Each structure stands twice: as structure tokens, then as C-alpha cells.
Amino acid sequence: MITSLxxxxxxxxxxxxxxxxxxxxxxxxxxxxETIGKQLVRSCDSIAANLSEGLGxxxxxETRNFSYYSRGSLFETRTWLTKSMNRGLITQENFDDxxxxxxxxxxxxxxxxxxxxxxxxxxxxxxxxxxxxxxxSNASNV
Numbered sequence: 001m002i003t004s005l006x007x008x009x010x011x012x013x014x015x016x017x018x019x020x021x022x023x024x025x026x027x028x029x030x031x032x033x034e035t036i037g038k039q040l041v042r043s044c045d046s047i048a049a050n051l052s053e054g055l056g057x058x059x060x061x062e063t064r065n066f067s068y069y070s071r072g073s074l075f076e077t078r079t080w081l082t083k084s085m086n087r088g089l090i091t092q093e094n095f096d097d098x099x100x101x102x103x104x105x106x107x108x109x110x111x112x113x114x115x116x117x118x119x120x121x122x123x124x125x126x127x128x129x130x131x132x133x134x135x136x137s138n139a140s141n142v
Contacts, residue, residue: 001115005052010108014048014070017101021077024090032089040080046073047105051112064116071109078102 002008021044025037047070054066078099085095 002055002112005055008051008055010105010112011048011051011055013101013105013108014044014051017077017098017105018044018048021081021098024094028089032087036080036084036087036089040077040084043073043076043080046070047077051109060116064113067109067113067116071106071113074102074106074109 005011018041022041025033025041028037050066050070050073054063054070057063057066081090081095081098081102084090085092090098
């Protein structure tokens with residue numbers, strides 16, 4: 001069982017991702033920062049923030065709930081990254097790097113949730129294949 005943020009790998013990767021995204025967004029023009037930038041940074045920051053808050057909770061159910069919130073923020077971050085790439089705000093290379101980190105973090109969060117207690121969710125939806133599909137290619141089909 002994880003007992004500190006220092007040993008919490010998903011948290012530390014999420015922190016690394018958020019700092020990289022922050023640096024990219026800070027180079028954008030005011031309009032892009034105000035619209036997509038704030039949303040992207042908030043959702044990205046929320047991944048690690050919810051993991052850390054959940055770790056600090058006393059009851060396993062609360063820890064699990066905050067892990068679910070973190071996973072939700074991960075999905076939201078992927079959406080904002082896709083919008084950023086589609087609108088020319090980040091490069092394909094940065095998008096690929098960021099989504100690769102999101103895939104890793106997602107798998108770690110799922111493993112962490114399973115270690116907390118019994119999760120009554122279908123494995124086929126939250127399995128590893130769900131985090132490896134490219135949302136960029138799907139976005140062009142909309």
C-alpha cells in the first residue's frame with residue numbers, strides 16, 4: 001500500500017506531465033491561454049491533486065473516489081490536448097509524448113484503484129487497450 005507521495009509513481013508522473021503542459025501553455029497567446037489553456041492546465045493539475053487528496057483520506061472508499069476523480073481528469077486532459085493539437089497549439093510530437101504519459105498514468109491509476117479494494121467495473125472498458133487508442137485519429141472522423 002502506498003503511504004507517501006514520494007513513492008506514488010502515478011502521482012509523480014502526473015506532476016511531471018502537468019509541469020510540461022504548463023510550460024507549453026505559457027508560450028501561447030492570451031486568447032489561447034484564456035480559452036483552452038486554463039482548461040488544459042486545470043484538468044492536468046487535477047490528476048495529481050486528486051491522487052494526493054485521496055491518499056490523505058482516512059477511509060478506503062474516499063481514497064477510491066478521489067482516484068476516480070483523478071481518472072476523470074485524465075480523460076478530460078486528453079480531450080483538451082486533442083483540441084490543442086487539432087488547433088495547432090501543440091505539435092504532433094508533444095501530443096504523442098503527452099498522451100503516452102497519460103496512457104502510463106491511466107494504467108497506474110487503474111492498478112491503484114484495484115489495489116484499494118474491489119472495483120465492480122467491467123475490465124474490458126478500463127483495460128489497457130482503452131488508454132492506448134489515439135484520440136487524434138478519432139477526432140478527424142467527427
